[in-house]
Amino acid sequence: MWTGVVRTEDRDAYVNYIERTGMDAYRATKGNLDAWLLTRDLGDGRTEVTTVSRWESLEAIAEFAGPDLERAVFYPEDDRYLVERDNRVRHYAQQT
DSSP states (O other), rough: OOEEEEEGGGGHHHHHHHHIIIIIHHHHHHTTEEEEEEEESSSSEEEEEEEEEEOOOOOHHHHOSSOOOOOOOOOHHHHHHEEEEEEEEOOOOOOO
């Protein structure tokens, strides 16, 4: 799971951009089970963006992210949109 923040006025453009970059890359990586992009308007002109992905194994995550599984992967236009970003991702074990 990863979270960043964009200006609400840029939300739709960022969603379209990240669908073509990060989300497509998640889904194209062997071992990715699925991936979602969630948004939440914060009411102050900013929108929180969260990506959630499920993977078969830690090895599959490494195929996408590289050896540092908690280092976030960014794309060239991210700086144009993101006003805040987590540089680390969070991994959780699915229980049910």
